[in-house]
Amino acid sequence: MCNIEEPILVKEQATLSTGKKCIKCKVANATILIRYSTYCKSCFQHVFVGKFRKNLEKSRVTHSGSDEKAMVALSGGPSSRCLLQLLRDYCEPLPHEISKKSIFNEVKICHVDESVAIFDDQEKEKENSTLHKVELIARKYNYEFIGLRLEEIFSPEYTSIGFYDNVIEVTFDDSKRTQAKELLSRIYTQSSLSNREKLKSLLGAISSLTSKEELLWHFKLCLLMQMAHVIILRPMKDMLSKEIGIYNRFTGLVDDIVVTPTLTSMMPAKSSIEKLTEDFIVGLEKDYPSTVSTIARTGAKLKPSNLINLEWSCAVCMMPYKEGIKNWQSRITVHMKQSPLPSQSPFASPSQKSTPMDYHNSSCQCASNGSCCAANNISDQQYNHHKQLQRPNLEISDTLCYACLVNMRDIKSIVEFPPYVAEAIVQKIQKATNATVTISPTRLKSKFFATAELYSHKSLKTDYVGIPDKISNLRPIKYYIPENESPQDIEWRLHRERVDQLNHQFWTINNKLFIDEKQEYEDQIKLKTGRKPTPAEMSIFYKDFLDKAYDRQMAYNKQWWKENIGMLVPGGKAAIRNFRIWMPKRLRTRISFFEKNASS
Amino acid sequence: MSLKVNLSFNGGMELLFNNLKQKTVEIPASMNNSNPTTMKDLIRWIRDNLLQERPELFVSGETVRPGILVLINDADWELEGELNYEVKEADDIVFISTLHGG
Numbered sequence A: 001m002c003n004i005e006e007p008i009l010v011k012e013q014a015t016l017s018t019g020k021k022c023i024k025c026k027v028a029n030a031t032i033l034i035r036y037s038t039y040c041k042s043c044f045q046h047v048f049v050g051k052f053r054k055n056l057e058k059s060r061v062t063h064s065g066s067d068e069k070a071m072v073a074l075s076g077g078p079s080s081r082c083l084l085q086l087l088r089d090y091c092e093p094l095p096h097e098i099s100k101k102s103i104f105n106e107v108k109i110c111h112v113d114e115s116v117a118i119f120d121d122q123e124k125e126k127e128n129s130t131l132h133k134v135e136l137i138a139r140k141y142n143y144e145f146i147g148l149r150l151e152e153i154f155s156p157e158y159t160s161i162g163f164y165d166n167v168i169e170v171t172f173d174d175s176k177r178t179q180a181k182e183l184l185s186r187i188y189t190q191s192s193l194s195n196r197e198k199l200k201s202l203l204g205a206i207s208s209l210t211s212k213e214e215l216l217w218h219f220k221l222c223l224l225m226q227m228a229h230v231i232i233l234r235p236m237k238d239m240l241s242k243e244i245g246i247y248n249r250f251t252g253l254v255d256d257i258v259v260t261p262t263l264t265s266m267m268p269a270k271s272s273i274e275k276l277t278e279d280f281i282v283g284l285e286k287d288y289p290s291t292v293s294t295i296a297r298t299g300a301k302l303k304p305s306n307l308i309n310l311e312w313s314c315a316v317c318m319m320p321y322k323e324g325i326k327n328w329q330s331r332i333t334v335h336m337k338q339s340p341l342p343s344q345s346p347f348a349s350p351s352q353k354s355t356p357m358d359y360h361n362s363s364c365q366c367a368s369n370g371s372c373c374a375a376n377n378i379s380d381q382q383y384n385h386h387k388q389l390q391r392p393n394l395e396i397s398d399t400l401c402y403a404c405l406v407n408m409r410d411i412k413s414i415v416e417f418p419p420y421v422a423e424a425i426v427q428k429i430q431k432a433t434n435a436t437v438t439i440s441p442t443r444l445k446s447k448f449f450a451t452a453e454l455y456s457h458k459s460l461k462t463d464y465v466g467i468p469d470k471i472s473n474l475r476p477i478k479y480y481i482p483e484n485e486s487p488q489d490i491e492w493r494l495h496r497e498r499v500d501q502l503n504h505q506f507w508t509i510n511n512k513l514f515i516d517e518k519q520e521y522e523d524q525i526k527l528k529t530g531r532k533p534t535p536a537e538m539s540i541f542y543k544d545f546l547d548k549a550y551d552r553q554m555a556y557n558k559q560w561w562k563e564n565i566g567m568l569v570p571g572g573k574a575a576i577r578n579f580r581i582w583m584p585k586r587l588r589t590r591i592s593f594f595e596k597n598a599s600s
Numbered sequence B: 001m002s003l004k005v006n007l008s009f010n011g012g013m014e015l016l017f018n019n020l021k022q023k024t025v026e027i028p029a030s031m032n033n034s035n036p037t038t039m040k041d042l043i044r045w046i047r048d049n050l051l052q053e054r055p056e057l058f059v060s061g062e063t064v065r066p067g068i069l070v071l072i073n074d075a076d077w078e079l080e081g082e083l084n085y086e087v088k089e090a091d092d093i094v095f096i097s098t099l100h101g102g
Helices: A012-016 A041-062 A078-091 A122-128 A131-139 A150-154 A195-204 A209-227 A241-251 A273-287 A289-301 A325-332 A359-369 A380-390 A402-408 A419-432 A441-445 A448-455 A487-529 A535-548 A550-582 A585-599 B013-017 B039-049
Strands: A032-034 A037-039 A068-073 A104-113 A144-149 A166-173 A182-189 A415-417 B002-010 B022-028 B030-032 B068-072 B092-097
Touching (some): A032 A041, A032 A241, A041 A241, A068 A078, A068 A209, A078 A104, A078 A241, A131 A144, A144 A150, A144 A209, A166 A419, A182 A419, A209 A402, A241 A273, A241 B068, A241 B092, A487 A535, A487 A550, A535 A550, B002 B013, B022 B039, B030 B039
Parallel strands (some): A068 A104, B002 B092
Antiparallel strands (some): A032 A037, A166 A182, A166 A415
16 A cells, blocks of 8 residues: 655665666766766767757747748846757757758847846846846857847837837725725826836835736746747757756856846745746756656647637736636625725726726826826827727726736736836727727827827817927917807917917927937947047037028028918907907997907 | 865856855865765765855755756766765866756
């Protein structure tokens, strides 16, 4: 009978192998033990390289195509360092090796520096930055190197359209009135914090290491995926860490490894689920080496269930997920009865009738702090589109997979999520509302998601002046429309809007040209002299730019003067009309005399 | 009597030893009564004399923690008798961490 108390002897075989021959060449004395098989040094290397190539070719067959490009995601750690070397050896075989067709015609190296997320102060971040160390490795190879920092996930480039600049604000409402935590969110224009500060505050607001690690992993993957819209191959998945370690030692790569600190470096196994999993796998590899690759292989065989709509993916981790999580969750968890949230909350609550992206609430918030009046004009089409979005139908919890939703629970204060998340959520809402509107740059740049309500003409009580445009430096003005706007008033308003538009267009183009040419000039100087241009050198550029722009500027000035003079008369008339409204009734008839004179 | 052995710490192991990557050390030829020094003794000796911090990241019980490879003269220590291997003069003993991030 088997006794559960009986110790399992797994080391038995290992100790017996002492003094054995290599199972491959059967001549040399074995020096390495891998999965109970003994190898000599040279046979080990041969087998290891062979296994890599076989794995690579196998995975290639399944997603084949010729002229493929490869990108190595290089952390600098033992596995990716080894992978890079193996891939190079494979792509550029030595003369005496059997020439195989090189399957990748281009190899790039990409590294994501995570030091910002790991260390607290800037000094330590710099000191432990992995970007330059990894770049040094990459330079030894003749491949293009792409170095990224994790905080870049907050820049608008890392979205599917490439310039989406809204973020999503997420928080859990902890108010005691509701007793239950409520996930709140809204799409919002990015705050003025730097990307680094944003990432730091996001991570700082997450209480559990596990959630932090997961989020970092998603961000990293998102960055990598944006760099190379790829199929991920894992040719190393069958390798034991022991094999990699020994190979690296034999090839000298071991001295060329960048130790990448993680959130749980030097921490006990229980500090996060990832760390605990690692600890388990490492222990497993030691005692049952064959089981580890079984995990990887079994994982690769998992397929999404038929219930999963593959077109929908989680806004944070980008993986497909099952819809209706909230329903499911409510069936399996104990629910507290929720009372409505206080109405002064700037966030809309999913428990209320409105959507989390409740524009009315958002715009109230905007109006009170006046910080987001920078929207450009919103056309009727855009306004209609916005109205479509307003229909209550999709909550943030519907756009996330269960795992990411659970991670959100660890958020302790209001945080900003990167634009790619906001973009995914907006796209989903569009899909859900069957809006056929395609996303275009102007629409997104107008930042109307948060402010559209403010700009629907009817809601304005007076003229609104926004913050200066980033490029044209002009303040956008949204004119007040009175209820019974007379034809003259309409004409006058449209005239002013047209002139504003003219100014805005001219200065946008002019300033863009200026910024671009200035940058080019500075780069040239830097290339020649290796330093920044002096004020004297810059003045040459300024004069040159003004000379070149003379005709354009003069044409604009003439147009502007013309419009200005042309506006005097209708402007005067309008002033009189307005004045009349404020006058006591008995005086109005007399004023009409001046008005007549002015209009004749 | 003492033995001179060359120790190397790689793959992040050096962080536990104040960035020490390589060192030739002199150890007693016999630590446990009059028995010759074995790997077991050596690991204990390293823990007590060289390790700067966090012994739990280096040792687990009497042996090294899982995730640390040990090579003796470029041969897998599992083929050399592991803890019972008797350390010899001028042995090259390498400790390599295989963990990502240490």
